[in-house]
Amino acid sequence: MENQEERSSCRRQRVVLFPLPFQGHINPMLQLANILYSKGFSITILHTNFNSFYTSNYPHFTFRPVLDTDPKDTNLSKLASQGVGDLLSGIMLLNQYGAVSFRQELDQMLIASKHQHEPIVCLITDALWHFTQSVADSLNLPRIVLRTSSLFCVLVYASIPVLDDQGYFNQVNSDLEERVSDIPVLKVKDVLKMRIKGQDDPAAKLLANMLKQTKASAGIVWNSFKELEESELLKIHQDFSIPSFLIGPFHKYFPASSSSLLEPDRSSITWLDHQAPNSVLYISFGSAVQLEEQDLLEVAHGLATSNQPFLWVMRPGLVKGSEWLELLPNGFLDEVGERGHIVKWAPQQEVLAHQATGAFWTHNGWNSTLESICEGVPMICSPFWGDQPLDARFMSDVLKVAVYLENGWRREEITSAIRRVLVDEEREDIRERARCLKEKVNVSLMKGGSSYESLESLVGFISSF
Structure with missing residues (x-):
């Protein structure tokens, strides 16, 4: 000092x-x-x-x-x-x-x-x-x-x-x-x-x-x-x-x-406190991007059939013109029950650092990508435009800490990607590479x-x- x-x-x-x-x-x-x-x-x-x-x-x-x-x-x-x-x-x-x-x-x-x-x-x-x-x-x-x-x-x-x-x-x-x-x-x-x-x-x-x-x-x-x-x-x-x-x-x-322009919902952390270690899929596509209504439906169906717990950030207006949850499929909230928790915004750094968080489904903005790397959290990548597809490819093909949903929003592929990072045998290899990157971050700052x-x-x- x-x-x-x-x-x-x-x-x-x-x-x-x-x-x-x-x-x-x-x-x-x-x-x-x-x-x-x-x-x-x-x-x-x-x-x-x-x-x-x-x-x-x-x-x-x-x-x-x-x-x-x-x-x-x-x-x-x-x-x-x-x-x-x-x-x-x-x-x-x-x-x-x-x-x-x-x-x-x-x-x-x-x-x-x-x-x-x-x-x-x-x-x-x-x-x-x-x-x-x-x-x-x-x-x-x-x-x-x-x-x-x-x-x-x-x-x-x-x-x-x-x-x-x-x-x-x-x-x-x-x-x-x-x-x-x-x-x-x-x-x-x-x-x-x-x-x-x-x-x-x-x-x-x-x-x-x-x-x-x-x-x-x-x-x-x-x-x-x-x-x-x-x-x-x-x-x-x-x-x-x-x-x-x-x-x-x-x-x-x-x-x-935090310099977030949106107010985070602290119930995210309370809910995570009751989940098993490395079990939860955290989903957030950033503060600016918008989904098509059909894409939102595919996400919801993929989450439902994955049978994995999830914390989903759904900003009001995530689908253009929507208020909040009204476009979700009929019966979706009842089907997932306590397995899912939906908020308008979350304290992302805390969520990624939480022991219950097992993977991060992200749009691959650079800030979000770095925050995931810092906590050793594997990613599912759904980029939208600009630098996001470049980050997604680098994470999946170079660093190999991510699964890239590169063919759009298809419920079967979404379910498969979720299970790859949270359930299937390959999750351990992905997680180990993510852990190694986290350690490199910590060493670089010492x-x-x-x-x-x-x-x-x-x-x-x-x-x-």
């Missing part, structure tokens, strides 16, 4: 952080802010009013709203009701038109910080806020990028032009099981599930700008750890000539902290471990500005 003089010295340095306004991006940014605060830095969080979080949970931070009015009147809350595509459009518009407003705000903060004898030493932004690089450059302020996905995902994103030239985004009638020649971990169907139509697709252009401006930044912070993606780290070092700091998993530094040392390097790096 640093001595008081070192902490006092750092506390006179302020770091400004700017997350993307989505649960999966807000969480790791606030976790990173907590980590840096514990190392003595003062913290300012910039935020939009879309998906605003409980700032009262962080009295030790300063919060400032930004980009709530802009030249194109981009209202993210209005776009949110129209779907993911419109939200992406909003992010792209703010990247295109937000620089002037953002520069004025940051310039005022820099002037004020000098008068307060607490200089702002760097800006840390979500990688998708790529416009902030030019703003930081104009103010001679170092910008560090936080990338909230896996390294493997970023390498695939960097390969989008090559994949497009080779025709992988248009192979609708080709063999979906075929392996991708340049990235043999992936199948053709994984590329299609990214929902990118080629390098001229708006989402692909956003990713290309993200990569370009990341390479122009001072460094990258990753919510991952070296032992999880060692070969991917070597490739990142080849492609990015800036420092990479793998200091994750972030949430392990402060396991009790003094002398890879994440511990990388965090020390990051603190020194920021302090040197």
Whole structure:
């Protein structure tokens, strides 16, 4: 632990952080802010009013709203009701038109910080806020990028032009099981599930700008750890000539902290307390994705016929237009009885750490995937889009700690997958590999471990500005 003089010295340095306004991006940014605060830095969080979080949970931070009015009147809350595509459009518009407003705000903060004898030493932004690089450059302020996905995902994103030239985004009638020649971990169907139509697709252009401006930044912070993606780290070092700091998993530094935008139902834990060890399937598809009604029915039928206990997070609106449970099959709740427990939201980290939890059926957002790895919990993977199918393939085919439901939502396959991770003989092999990964996480965070040392390097790096 640093001595008081070192902490006092750092506390006179302020770091400004700017997350993307989505649960999966807000969480790791606030976790990173907590980590840096514990190392003595003062913290300012910039935020939009879309998906605003409980700032009262962080009295030790300063919060400032930004980009709530802009030249194109981009209202993210209005776009949110129209779907993911419109939200992406909003992010792209703010990247295109937000620089002037953002520069004025940051310039005022820099002037004020000098008068307060607490200089702002760097800006840390979500990688998708790529416009902030030019703003930081104009103010001679170092910008560090936080990338909230896996390294493997970023390498695939960097390969989008090559994949497009080779025709992988248009192979609708080709063999979906075929392996991708340049990235043999992936199948053709994984590329299609990214929902990118080629390098001229708006989402692909956003990713290309993200990569370009990341390479122009001072460094990258990753919510991952070296032992999880060692070969991917070597490739990142080849492609990015800036420092990479793998200091994750972030949430392990402060396991009790939460920046959830939804209120968890504590009955989850009470119910788990009455279940046998490693017996429960925990099901949660994150805070944003939506199921089709038919898919929900397949999930329910698969759970019913598996005969295994389950804790199911069903957000209101999980199926578009639904209130909550009204779309479940008739008789489903009576059939499963006490074997099943359904909540609107759960304290996920606690659930995964609970001894009763035997497997996690997930959409494979990176935060959820990491949380499962940290607790040694095997996964069932049902990704939706973007980086999720890439994470799912990596978990199932590279690390072999997951069963991938890669052919959609079919009740027979769902039942089979549940039994594979909870009942059948192969569950022990999957569980053992998951336990080994958990141990690697713990070692990486100990003094002398890879994440511990990388965090020390990051603190020194920021302090040197």
